[in-house]
Amino acid sequence: MRGEVAAVPRGWVVAFYGSTIGKKIVMAATGVILVGFVTGHALGNLLVFSGPAALNRYGELLKSSVVILWIVRVTLLAAVVLHAHSALSLTRLAQQARPSRYAKHATQASTFSSRTLRVGGVVLLAFIIFHLLHLTTGTVHPAFSPTDVYGNVLVAFSIPAVTVFYLVAMLALGLHLHHGIWSAFQTLGLNHPHLERFRRALATVMAVGVSLGFSLIVLAIAFQLVG
Amino acid sequence: MKLRLKIWRQQGPHAAGEFVSYETADVSPDMSFLEMLDVLNETLQLRGDVPIAFDHDCREGICGSCAMMIDGVPHGPQKSTTVCQLHMRHYRDGATIVIEPWRAKAFPVIRDLVVDRGALDRIIQAGGYISVATGNAPEANGIPIGKDMVDRAMDAAQCIGCGACVAACPNASAMLFTAAKATHLGLLPQGQPERSHRAVNMVRQMDLETFGGCTNFGECSEACPKDIGLEVIARLNADFLQATLKEREGA
Numbered sequence: 001m002r003g004e005v006a007a008v009p010r011g012w013v014v015a016f017y018g019s020t021i022g023k024k025i026v027m028a029a030t031g032v033i034l035v036g037f038v039t040g041h042a043l044g045n046l047l048v049f050s051g052p053a054a055l056n057r058y059g060e061l062l063k064s065s066v067v068i069l070w071i072v073r074v075t076l077l078a079a080v081v082l083h084a085h086s087a088l089s090l091t092r093l094a095q096q097a098r099p100s101r102y103a104k105h106a107t108q109a110s111t112f113s114s115r116t117l118r119v120g121g122v123v124l125l126a127f128i129i130f131h132l133l134h135l136t137t138g139t140v141h142p143a144f145s146p147t148d149v150y151g152n153v154l155v156a157f158s159i160p161a162v163t164v165f166y167l168v169a170m171l172a173l174g175l176h177l178h179h180g181i182w183s184a185f186q187t188l189g190l191n192h193p194h195l196e197r198f199r200r201a202l203a204t205v206m207a208v209g210v211s212l213g214f215s216l217i218v219l220a221i222a223f224q225l226v227g
Numbered sequence: 228m229k230l231r232l233k234i235w236r237q238q239g240p241h242a243a244g245e246f247v248s249y250e251t252a253d254v255s256p257d258m259s260f261l262e263m264l265d266v267l268n269e270t271l272q273l274r275g276d277v278p279i280a281f282d283h284d285c286r287e288g289i290c291g292s293c294a295m296m297i298d299g300v301p302h303g304p305q306k307s308t309t310v311c312q313l314h315m316r317h318y319r320d321g322a323t324i325v326i327e328p329w330r331a332k333a334f335p336v337i338r339d340l341v342v343d344r345g346a347l348d349r350i351i352q353a354g355g356y357i358s359v360a361t362g363n364a365p366e367a368n369g370i371p372i373g374k375d376m377v378d379r380a381m382d383a384a385q386c387i388g389c390g391a392c393v394a395a396c397p398n399a400s401a402m403l404f405t406a407a408k409a410t411h412l413g414l415l416p417q418g419q420p421e422r423s424h425r426a427v428n429m430v431r432q433m434d435l436e437t438f439g440g441c442t443n444f445g446e447c448s449e450a451c452p453k454d455i456g457l458e459v460i461a462r463l464n465a466d467f468l469q470a471t472l473k474e475r476e477g478a
Contacts, residue, residue, distance in 0.1 A: 012471060015431075016471050018434075019430055019431065019434055019467075020400070020430070020433075020434050020438075020439070020440030020441065021430050021440075021441075021463070021464055021467045021468075022467075022471070023440065024440060024441065024442075024464070025464065025467075025468055090398075090439075090440040090442070093398075093439050093440055094397070094398035094399065094400070094439035094440060094442075096332060096437065096439075097331060097332050097333065097398060097399035097400070097437055097438055097439035098330055098331055098332065098398075098399040098439070099332050100330050101330065102296060102299060102327060102330055103233075103235075103246065103325060103327055104296075104298055104299035104325045104327070105296075105299040106298065106299035106300050107397075107446060108300065108395070108446060108449040108450065109444070109445040109446050109448065109449035110397070110444035110445055110446050111445075114442065114443065114444050114445075115397075115444070117442065179443070182443070183442065183443040185461075186443050186457065186460065186461045186464070187443070187461075187464050188464065188465070188468070189461045189462065189464045189465025189466075189468060190461070191457075191458045191461030191462070193458075
């Protein structure tokens with residue numbers, strides 16, 4: 001409580017995740033998993049430029065082992081849930097920590113990407129749900145085929161509203177990665193001066209690369225440069 | 228110089244506050260910001276009004292007492308400077324200046340611009356110390372310490388506990404303060420035995436005091452009058468993780 005020096009609580013998992021730093025470390029660690037996934041996903045999707053056979057073969061390969069597929073899916077789901085829960089919890093704490101706002105508050109050092117991280121995260125969560133219903137289960141897809149990945153994406157981005165939503169989400173993803181990757185280094189304590197330039201550069205390159213890679217695929221299909 | 232000041236007035240911890248505008252004439256560019264407020268307070272007293280309460284002590288930038296948000300920036304527009312070392316020559320004649328207290332749940336307003344920063348003291352109490360046996364002072368050079376370590380520890384030890392980091396942080400987080408205090412001890416041999424305990428206990432107290440969490444915005448370091456860098460935050464994060472993974476006491 002305020003004004004008292006705390007007694008030691010029991011249970012290290014509860015104590016760890018109960019602290020703001022513990023939540024941040026969980027967010028950083030799950031973020032690393034998700035960055036790894038999204039990078040692989042972007043690289044794999046570029047096969048759309050090699051034609052239907054290549055992309056569909058890649059799709060088959062990913063689903064070739066049901067066990068591995070579900071291990072990956074469960075890991076990613078757990079990562080997203082923990083990432084979102086820690087974010088939500090820290091956002092609430094932050095809002096409670098400043099009940100009365102400043103009449104005038106100038107930001108001096110924070111980047112645009114850091115200030116849009118939370119709202120971008122909400123956009124991404126909405127996008128992930130839509131994207132799974134759209135191109136994994138096909139629930140909201142007009143003509144979904146479980147085997148024809150190539151055909152599915154061609155149909156998907158012939159609808160302008162869907163294309164725009166995907167592009168907005170990829171912009172949010174780029175901004176999210178730009179602050180998130182740098183921030184993960186900081187949270188995991190990797191801050192040697194030798195790393196400073198590298199981690200800023202890595203965050204920028206990854207953010208631009210992944211966001212642009214996905215967007216190019218969507219745009220190429222929308223403008224019928226592919227297919 | 229003539230100035231228009233919009234200052235937060237609040238009679239007590241539970242009173243509703245409001246901004247009150249004051250016009251000041253005869254402000255000399257040579258005055259410090261606090262001297263300008265002193266002159267305003269004298270005029271208020273002569274008029275029979277209640278002077279504006281603000282914290283101040285050394286007035287040479289080392290005690291960490293003076294603390295106010297000036298035009299949305301802790302300690303005002305000059306970088307690496309406390310309010311007492313900010314001078315009116317940085318303002319143009321006729322300027323409007325908005326002055327309000329640090330705003331955080333952990334820093335309740337006592338009166339006007341004065342807030343209770345006891346939360347920072349309690350974080351120190353929780354672990355911002357080293358335990359030494361009392362007796363004669365030990366020989367100063369008894370333990371060899373590398374110059375680079377001394378310099379880095381001194382950089383962190385420059386923290387004056389003014390609370391500008393909390394004030395500037397969009398999350399009202401006290402990470403820069405806590406991390407600076409943990410780091411200046413953790414970099415030195417004397418600080419090693421209690422390093423894990425220190426990280427865990429200080430962080431726990433920081434959370435209990437209702438500060439927000441750190442999201443690496445970097446506003447704190449920019450606002451810090453002593454230029455404490457973000458590297459201390461990464462270091463405290465690492466100490467906390469290490470305490471959980473390696474040490475028996477855990478988080």
